[in-house]
Amino acid sequence: MTSGNNTQNANNSIDIEQITTTNVGRFQYQDGEVILFQNQLKPSYFFFTPFPHIEPNLTDCNYNDLSGYTELTLMVSLYTTNLLESIKHHVKKQHDICHTKHCEVSLLPIRFIRLTQKGLRTSASKEKYTLDSEWHSNIQLRQTIDFIIYTSNRSICESLKNAIISYCRLSNFEIQYSLHGQQTVDRTLEVTTEHVTKTLMYNQIKSRFPSDHQDTIALTRDDYKNLLNETMEQITINLQVEEGCEGIQDPVEINRLLDCQLQYKQVQLTTINDRLWESLYWTPELTRPDRLSKFLNKVMKQDAMDSNKFRYDYSQANETLKENLELHDRQNLDKLEKHLTRQYQNIRRKTNVNMNYKANMRLKRLFGLIKEAEENEAGANVHKNQTNGENSLNDDLIRYKVDTGRFNGMNNRTENGTKIILERKDVEKLLRYLSKHVELKDNIIKPKSIDVTLVKVGSLKSRAKLFSTSVLVKTRMNIYVVPLRCPYEHRFYSLAKGWLAEKYDRLSHAIDELRNKLTIDFNQKLIAIETRLMEKIEQSTNATINQMVNRFHPRLTGFLSLSNIPF
Secondary structure, rough: EOOOOOOOOOOOOHOOOOOOEEEEEEEEEEOOOEEEEOOOOOOEEEEEEOEEEEEEHHHHEEEEEEOOEEEEEEEOOOOOOHHHHHHHHHHHHHHOHHHHHOEEEEOOOOEEEEEEOOOOOOOOOHHHEOOOOOHHHHHHHHOEEEEEEEEEHHHHHHHHHHHHHHHOOOEEEEEEOOOOEEEEEEEEEEEEHHHHOOOOHHHHHHOOOOOOOOEEEEHHHHHHHHHHHHHHHHHHHHHHHOOOEEEEEEEEHHHHHHHHHEEEEEEEOOOOOOOOHHHHHOOOOOHHHHHHHHHHHHHHOOOOOOOEEEEOHHOOOHHHOOOOOOHHHHHHHHEEEEEEEHHHHHHOOOHHHHHHHHHHHHHHHOOOOOOHHHOOOOOOOOOEEEEEEEEEEEOOOOOOOHHHHHHHHHHHHOOOOOOOEEEHHHHHHHHHHOOEEEEEEEEEEEEEOOEEEEEEHHHHHOOOOOOOEEEEEEEOEEEEEEEOOOOOHHHHHHHHHHHHHHHHHHHHHHHHHHHHHHHHHHHHHHHHHHHHHHHHHHHHHHHHHHHHHHHHHHHHHHHHHOOOOOO
């Protein structure tokens, strides 16, 4: 029997709490085997190792309100009644003590058990399901036990269920069990820079800065917390690999020591021109708040005639300016620009108030600024004015102002263009649509204040000891591993199908060859028979003719002579 880090020789004894056993051999069963043990204090008591297999007919998908997941419940039998009876018969036959006493046979008294999955998994697979690999107590010494696979939806659950029931693909699953409870031991833990640099978070941070970047970087509260958590996971993983532990009993103290080593100081980013922005790690999917603020201040400025209004001029959003934006924000702004252009064209072409109202309701939905119920309201606040060549469309949410002459004059361009006049409250709504990290302050758009933690990553580049401390580590000794199997009937049926298919192909080919051979032989024999038959017919015909000639020729000659007929 094999554990995660330990190998138990088949000839060694196993101490099961107060029960001491001796290995008495192996018992072949179906396509595998189990190991048999005899109680040294009570020789008439025998134990066998588990022979787990899944029960496809009892495997099902159900939504669990408590977990919030669609759960695939795997029913696993640790042994079958047939296995138990077979071992009893074997023990009675092999051991003399069973001739005079009644021998008891049972499964090893497993204290804890869990289901694990080995091998590689893709990111897509990890998103689809999560296996509950926690240890389960087995004090009741059950014959069957349930294991849970958490899935994101019913469709994925049914797909996994079908793969298990129809194909029984379980090569990557195994059962781990322990005959003892959890133990706590004292260990000296040494934490190095490698525990940090091996984390995904650290490498993501590193990829966002040039190689010659300064030593100090700034992390938001969430990013710094993620770095600490991933480092703690790396520490735990190393302990599990090196010493077979399950975890640290008091990780809070380790986390505190790690925080003291990594954190340089905490500061707050408040101004748009703070040079520390260049050292801030920001998610690659979104534009850094200071860059987004500078972009928006370029395309959205306070109106010179009314301080409560802002002029959104998307013609300023040229490609050079957009290069500082991430893809997500560029797509959002492009979508906004196309929508506003389309609405402006609709306003110029259409004079029907209701049509204009519907067009602007679509714009509202784009921003997510109104509820669907508001679409049922009348367009009482919408009106169209045409004065001095100026077309304007106003409502309680957004105000469009088209001033072709002023636009051409300010931009020194000959083609027509548009500017959109927004109320302050609408600018605030628009900013919330674009980003939750920027806001309008007085007459300028600024990034919201961010609390950051400064980390000196330069000191992490070379391997060095961060700290060492004494910790209590939770361990399980002598963990044994057995594969999770399909039911024997299922495996036999699958093997039988393959065997029969192969035999059928061979037999079919042999029959075809025999048919071809028989056809050739048969044709040759038919020709020979026909030839002989024709010869016989010809011989018989000639003989009959000769016989008739011999019989009638004398009579014919006499008749002709009497009649003086020359012959």
